Amino acid sequence: MFRRYSLFVKMLIFLSLIIAISTVGYYLMLNHMQLNQLRNEARTVAEHVVAFRSWVARFGVVWVKDVETEFLGQQDCSRSATFYSKNPALATRELAHIANANSQTNFRVTSDNYRNPKNTPDTFESNAIAWFKKNKAYKERYTMEGENFRYAAPLIIKKGCLKCHSEPSVAPREVIEKYGAERGFGYKLGEIRGVISVTIPTRGMWWESLKGVAVWQILLLILIVIVAFIFTQTVVAKPLHNLAESVEKISLGGKEDLKTGEIPTNTANEIDKVTLAVDRLQLSMQLAMKRLRKKG
Numbered sequence: 001m002f003r004r005y006s007l008f009v010k011m012l013i014f015l016s017l018i019i020a021i022s023t024v025g026y027y028l029m030l031n032h033m034q035l036n037q038l039r040n041e042a043r044t045v046a047e048h049v050v051a052f053r054s055w056v057a058r059f060g061v062v063w064v065k066d067v068e069t070e071f072l073g074q075q076d077c078s079r080s081a082t083f084y085s086k087n088p089a090l091a092t093r094e095l096a097h098i099a100n101a102n103s104q105t106n107f108r109v110t111s112d113n114y115r116n117p118k119n120t121p122d123t124f125e126s127n128a129i130a131w132f133k134k135n136k137a138y139k140e141r142y143t144m145e146g147e148n149f150r151y152a153a154p155l156i157i158k159k160g161c162l163k164c165h166s167e168p169s170v171a172p173r174e175v176i177e178k179y180g181a182e183r184g185f186g187y188k189l190g191e192i193r194g195v196i197s198v199t200i201p202t203r204g205m206w207w208e209s210l211k212g213v214a215v216w217q218i219l220l221l222i223l224i225v226i227v228a229f230i231f232t233q234t235v236v237a238k239p240l241h242n243l244a245e246s247v248e249k250i251s252l253g254g255k256e257d258l259k260t261g262e263i264p265t266n267t268a269n270e271i272d273k274v275t276l277a278v279d280r281l282q283l284s285m286q287l288a289m290k291r292l293r294k295k296g
């Protein structure tokens with residue numbers, strides 16, 4: 001099918017094919033690398049959140065002095081100082097409030113049995129919670145949702161959590177007062193309480209990583225095309241073209257100097273071999289002609 005085409009066109013088709021394949025490969029590689037990078041970033045955020053929550057959970061609640069927007073309990077220590085308590089989820093929500101304002105990456109804590117409607121899970125989060133309940137061995141779940149990378153890691157009930165999430169009868173009075181006894185209870189050790197959900201917007205990210213490497217990749221491809229073109233032209237196409245012209249002249253009865261003296265006898269160059277053979281053919285043709293003329 002390509003037989004009629006010149007060597008140059010064939011080479012061009014071949015190179016285009018290589019470029020197409022490497023572009024697809026490059027895209028797949030970049031995608032994979034980017035997903036890995038996003039997952040690592042989300043994992044780090046989730047690990048930090050878990051560490052922070054464990055720190056709060058170790059004390060049950062942490063106390064802060066003076067007026068705060070939200071708190072679980074309240075204790076007046078003297079006439080001038082009031083302390084307010086923060087449970088792990090509330091402290092995390094306040095940490096998220098500060099961290100999310102300063103970063104592209106967002107995180108939150110949610111549950112299918114939430115106490116605070118602010119922690120209502122969205123579709124990805126509900127699905128992740130249901131999935132972690134079925135697949136206890138898994139420690140994370142992630143996916144691309146439009147331009148956002150979504151990541152979830154399970155929050156497991158540990159000993160420190162039981163005080164406020166097992167039975168309402170053992171829960172601190174403030175929890176019942178503030179949130180009631182219906183929601184966020186009934187958990188046992190090791191059960192999945194909810195997830196840490198991390199969202200990383202990826203808008204412009206593709207372009208950023210593409211810019212970093214693609215310029216060099218494109219320059220390299222252009223260089224390869226140029227070198228391949230010069231190579232086929234000088235080493236293959238031009239000598240073949242010259243040889244074809246000489247053979248044409250010989251076939252019309254002309255005599256051609258094929259410069260065989262410049263060719264080493266033990267050459268491995270296919271074009272040189274053909275040139276030597278054509279030269280021998282030219283010689284034997286001339287001898288045959290001479291003999292014919294003598295006879296005539």
Ligand code: HEC
Pocket residue numbers: 053054057060061072087088089090093109110111113114115116117118119155156157158160161162163164165172175179184193194195
């Ligand atoms: C001092 C009591 C207390 C302790 C200890 C505690 N929690 Fe909570 N937890 C709460 C309260 C109160 C809320 C509702 C917080 C809010 O308003 O965001 C909550 C909310 C949550 C939520 C968010 C969903 C919801 O119900 O609104 C998760 C998930 C959660 N807790 C998990 C845990 C885990 C896991 C531990 C142990 C590491 C733990 N909690 C320890 C009191 C507690």
